[in-house]
Amino acid sequence: MTAIEKLTSKDFASDQEVRWCPGCGDYSILKQVQTVLPDLGRPKEEFVFISGIGCSSRFPYYMDTFGMHSIHGRATAIATGLKATRPDLSVWVITGDGDSMSIGGNHFIHMLRRNPDLNVLLFNNQIYGLTKGQYSPTSEQGKVTKSTPMGSVDYPFNPIALCLGADATFVARTMDRDPKHQQAIIKRGYEHKGTSMIEIYQNCNVFNDGAFEIFTEKGSKKQETLFMENGKPLLFGEQNEKGIMLDGFKPVIVNISDVSSNDLWIHDETDLVKATILSRFYDDASIEGHFPRPFGVFYVNENKATFDDLFNAQIEEAKTNYGKGDLDKLLAGRETWVVN
Amino acid sequence: MNSIETTLESVVIRFAGDSGDGMQLTGSQFTNATALLGNDLATFPDFPAEIRAPQGTLAGVSGFQIHFGSTRIHTPGDRCDVLVVMNVAALKANLRNLKKGGVIIANTDGFDAKNMRLANVPEGENPLENGSLSEYDVKTIDVTKITRAALADSGLGTKEIDRCKNMFVLGLLYWMYHRPMDNTLAFIQAKFKKNEAVLNANIKVLQAGWSYGETTEMFANRYNIAPAKMEAGVYRGIMGNQAAAYGLIAASVKSGLPLFYGTYPITPASDVLHELSKYKNFDIKTFQAEDEIAGICSAIGAAFGGHLAVTGSSGPGIALKTEAIGLATMLELPLVVVNIQRAGPSTGLPTKTEQADLLQSFYGRNGECPVVIVAAQSPADCFIMAYEACRISLEHMIPVFFLSDGYIANGSEPWKFPNSSELPNITVEFAKERASSDDKFMPYFRDEKLSRPWAVPGTKGLEHRIGGLEKQNITGNISYDPDNHELMVKLRQEKVDLVANYIPNQTIDTGDDSGDILILGWGGTYGALKTATQQLITDGHKVSHAHLRYLNPFPKNLGELMGKFKKVVIPELNNGQLVKIIRDKYFIDAIAYNKIQGQPFMASEVVAYIKSQL
Numbered sequence: 001m002t003a004i005e006k007l008t009s010k011d012f013a014s015d016q017e018v019r020w021c022p023g024c025g026d027y028s029i030l031k032q033v034q035t036v037l038p039d040l041g042r043p044k045e046e047f048v049f050i051s052g053i054g055c056s057s058r059f060p061y062y063m064d065t066f067g068m069h070s071i072h073g074r075a076t077a078i079a080t081g082l083k084a085t086r087p088d089l090s091v092w093v094i095t096g097d098g099d100s101m102s103i104g105g106n107h108f109i110h111m112l113r114r115n116p117d118l119n120v121l122l123f124n125n126q127i128y129g130l131t132k133g134q135y136s137p138t139s140e141q142g143k144v145t146k147s148t149p150m151g152s153v154d155y156p157f158n159p160i161a162l163c164l165g166a167d168a169t170f171v172a173r174t175m176d177r178d179p180k181h182q183q184a185i186i187k188r189g190y191e192h193k194g195t196s197m198i199e200i201y202q203n204c205n206v207f208n209d210g211a212f213e214i215f216t217e218k219g220s221k222k223q224e225t226l227f228m229e230n231g232k233p234l235l236f237g238e239q240n241e242k243g244i245m246l247d248g249f250k251p252v253i254v255n256i257s258d259v260s261s262n263d264l265w266i267h268d269e270t271d272l273v274k275a276t277i278l279s280r281f282y283d284d285a286s287i288e289g290h291f292p293r294p295f296g297v298f299y300v301n302e303n304k305a306t307f308d309d310l311f312n313a314q315i316e317e318a319k320t321n322y323g324k325g326d327l328d329k330l331l332a333g334r335e336t337w338v339v340n
Numbered sequence: 341m342n343s344i345e346t347t348l349e350s351v352v353i354r355f356a357g358d359s360g361d362g363m364q365l366t367g368s369q370f371t372n373a374t375a376l377l378g379n380d381l382a383t384f385p386d387f388p389a390e391i392r393a394p395q396g397t398l399a400g401v402s403g404f405q406i407h408f409g410s411t412r413i414h415t416p417g418d419r420c421d422v423l424v425v426m427n428v429a430a431l432k433a434n435l436r437n438l439k440k441g442g443v444i445i446a447n448t449d450g451f452d453a454k455n456m457r458l459a460n461v462p463e464g465e466n467p468l469e470n471g472s473l474s475e476y477d478v479k480t481i482d483v484t485k486i487t488r489a490a491l492a493d494s495g496l497g498t499k500e501i502d503r504c505k506n507m508f509v510l511g512l513l514y515w516m517y518h519r520p521m522d523n524t525l526a527f528i529q530a531k532f533k534k535n536e537a538v539l540n541a542n543i544k545v546l547q548a549g550w551s552y553g554e555t556t557e558m559f560a561n562r563y564n565i566a567p568a569k570m571e572a573g574v575y576r577g578i579m580g581n582q583a584a585a586y587g588l589i590a591a592s593v594k595s596g597l598p599l600f601y602g603t604y605p606i607t608p609a610s611d612v613l614h615e616l617s618k619y620k621n622f623d624i625k626t627f628q629a630e631d632e633i634a635g636i637c638s639a640i641g642a643a644f645g646g647h648l649a650v651t652g653s654s655g656p657g658i659a660l661k662t663e664a665i666g667l668a669t670m671l672e673l674p675l676v677v678v679n680i681q682r683a684g685p686s687t688g689l690p691t692k693t694e695q696a697d698l699l700q701s702f703y704g705r706n707g708e709c710p711v712v713i714v715a716a717q718s719p720a721d722c723f724i725m726a727y728e729a730c731r732i733s734l735e736h737m738i739p740v741f742f743l744s745d746g747y748i749a750n751g752s753e754p755w756k757f758p759n760s761s762e763l764p765n766i767t768v769e770f771a772k773e774r775a776s777s778d779d780k781f782m783p784y785f786r787d788e789k790l791s792r793p794w795a796v797p798g799t800k801g802l803e804h805r806i807g808g809l810e811k812q813n814i815t816g817n818i819s820y821d822p823d824n825h826e827l828m829v830k831l832r833q834e835k836v837d838l839v840a841n842y843i844p845n846q847t848i849d850t851g852d853d854s855g856d857i858l859i860l861g862w863g864g865t866y867g868a869l870k871t872a873t874q875q876l877i878t879d880g881h882k883v884s885h886a887h888l889r890y891l892n893p894f895p896k897n898l899g900e901l902m903g904k905f906k907k908v909v910i911p912e913l914n915n916g917q918l919v920k921i922i923r924d925k926y927f928i929d930a931i932a933y934n935k936i937q938g939q940p941f942m943a944s945e946v947v948a949y950i951k952s953q954l
């Protein structure tokens with residue numbers, strides 16, 4: 001085997017001019033992916049990026065890897081077919097909130113239940129950017145947009161809860177404004193065998209500027225976010241002075257000085273019930289006593305076999321049981337007769 | 341008793357009963373036995389869309405027609421000589437398919453008060469008793485009673501016993517037409533090997549049917565049908581969907597590419613999936629997706645990855661795949677789209693045949709989106725044309741439609757199957773690895789067929805992006821340049837047109853290459869049109885028949901071929917689709933002849949129509 005040459009982030013940048021609006025959160029995600037890939041120790045030609053439609057879906061054009069910018073909502077289905085037939089590749093799906101949860105909702109949940117070994121980066125900007133600013137399935141109720149001048153009446157999806165409900169095996173959240181966290185989470189997602197679903201809060205500074213401000217800006221970030229780390233207590237606040245405790249199944253915010261450290265909720269990524277509770281930390285930040293928004297890995301399940309493994313194992317099993325197919329035998333079938 | 345032996349050239353038998361009566365099984369068993377005897381044959385299963393339609397009703401009637409003979413047989417027969425009916429509903433639904441003077445074999449138990457009510461036959465109007473069938477030769481048998489008596493000691497319940505009724509009918513017909521039972525005995529042994537009581541019961545009733553013919557005086561005649569004079573060789577029986585699946589598998593083997601079939605269940609295409617899924621040891625990878633769109637999209641993913649990629653459906657499903665077919669056209673990747681047509685629009689008549697989707701195949705996408713289209717003309721031809729679809733798709737890097745329909749998909753015929761070495765080669769070459777010192781890879785650089793390189797992920801130095809946005813020719817980069825868009829639209833069309841250089845010329849199937857009328861058909865109407873043409877020629881008319889299997893592009897000589905006839909008549913099982921395209925492309929006054937009843941053409945209808953045009 002020839003040694004894999006050490007790649008740099010530049011090697012992953014294509015010659016195409018990046019055309020997102022200046023200041024768009026997408027730039028940061030592109031940068032972090034280009035930073036992480038060289039460290040994965042894989043030759044460049046093994047990476048494939050597949051996207052649907054939307055601002056985020058331009059992503060593959062900017063990566064000097066194999067890529068496909070497909071049609072709205074279908075990247076997940078295309079990637080499933082590619083991974084099923086080419087399990088040797090590292091296949092990534094780039095999608096947005098509209099692409100994955102509106103028009104592509106069906107493929108999205110079915111991908112998650114099947115668990116092909118894909119890495120899914122879901123750029124959630126809570127708006128339709130490419131079509132110039134209509135509300136999306138993750139926009140908050142009451143969102144005033146061009147298509148909803150009196151505010152939208154739809155309730156939003158909670159993407160993390162949706163993924164857990166579809167039995168996803170890796171569910172995480174990160175944000176465009178935190179490069180280090182983003183890189184760490186993307187790397188973890190890559191390492192997971194199965195579908196890694198990473199929701200990335202991405203600011204659309206043109207149509208939904210500041211949607212995630214309270215989570216990303218210095219003044220509020222510490223109060224409003226909860227960075228989960230496996231095996232560590234769930235802490236937040238200016239000085240990490242606050243923690244979460246579980247009273248039965250009910251989460252409670254506590255001052256850590258008021259409780260024994262043994263009583264704090266220790267994050268366990270493999271606990272689906274607790275992940276489900278954390279996924280519901282999704283309150284409107286204006287509500288008094290709301291929970292902080294969790295970031296990091298909610299849930300990992302390394303024990304569910306992947307779709308591509310199961311799919312290909314059947315092919316191998318059939319070959320073992322029946323031998324490699326013989327076309328002439330197949331065409332002749334079981335009963336023939338001769339005409340002279 | 342001694343029966344009178346008669347030799348016949350051909351016979352049409354129709355088995356009809358409740359969908360629970362096992363008529364499809366009876367028909368297919370009779371077909372196998374007949375095929376093994378060397379008769380030529382064609383079959384036509386005609387069943388309701390509901391899996392368990394209300395018992396005893398007209399809606400629940402399931403039929404199976406077989407036409408077999410010592411001559412070449414091209415259709416399942418216009419009308420039957422023998423109609424086997426298990427109940428009054430089956431008689432009512434099928435009497436119009438019986439020739440005047442034909443034989444009716446009726447199970448009297450299916451004509452009781454309850455069955456009469458279910459079939460909406462007024463009380464006292466039992467057709468077996470009211471003289472309405474006086475023009476036919478009616479044989480009545482209480483099949484239920486005889487079956488129950490034969491199995492009185494079997495230990496089986498009445499329900500299980502009654503399920504053996506169809507074996508009685510089969511045994512009787514085997515006796516009447518001198519068919520050997522071995523094949524069916526072996527089938528029963530295999531099917532019920534886990535349930536000895538049921539196994540023995542079926543065999544016993546099958547034999548009871550045979551003995552009934554032999555011992556009662558009701559059936560004085562037995563018939564001999566000599567083997568047909570067919571081209572020498574080794575034959576087997578084949579159904580259309582099975583043949584289509586084999587064609588795809590053969591293309592996979594011959595191209596050396598594993599096959600990926602992404603699909604979603606739909607009538608009448610699901611049997612292609614069922615068949616393919618049995619052959620995983622051939623590297624056949626079938627994927628039942630969450631919907632039609634995922635079916636085709638997963639196939640596009642597989643095509644990108646270097647597989648022979650196929651998606652399959654029927655009209656409504658194809659409608660859902662439309663956008664993705666456009667994507668495949670832009671990506672210029674190989675993809676075969678199988679459409680087993682059924683009567684539309686919308687859900688239409690799911691189990692009934694129609695040449696419903698030719699215009700959909702030609703034009704049913706947004707933008708200028710030409711694809712190659714081929715169509716099979718008979719059950720066995722599904723093999724060849726599915727294979728051809730793959731060959732063209734792979735060698736030209738282009739999406740290809742393979743059209744079949746419910747009629748040939750479920751129909752069967754003897755097949756002189758090829759040896760794999762006789763199949764045309766399919767040459768596929770992936771783009772080769774490149775070093776960083778080589779020139780930059782150009783994903784839309786074209787060869788003489790105008791096809792681009794197939795550069796599969798994992799190949800060093802070929803990293804590139806493709807997508808649904810307009811491409812710059814050669815580089816494949818996104819381009820909004822007006823001139824480039826026009827160029828690309830023209831190139832994609834030309835690429836389809838060039839396929840004409842790689843397909844056979846059109847031939848006249850039956851008749852001279854000039855004359856008064858050319859009957860021009862496509863798809864599953866082949867047998868009926870051929871039979872009609874033979875009849876017309878026998879009657880002294882200057883009529884010929886040509887049947888199109890390559891529809892886009894048309895064979896290069898088609899215009900010239902049509903030009904040698906005074907009139908061109910295009911019979912279709914739709915409201916006139918091919919005729920529109922022919923008129924458009926060749927500026928000729930082609931005449932449309934259409935039937936849109938979910939049923940195939942009868943040769944006699946075609947003969948009558950053509951005579952009206954002479």
Ligand code: SF4
Nearest residue numbers: 021024055129204205
């Ligand atoms: S519209 Fe919004 S999401 Fe799209 S590129 Fe501009 S800033 Fe980014």
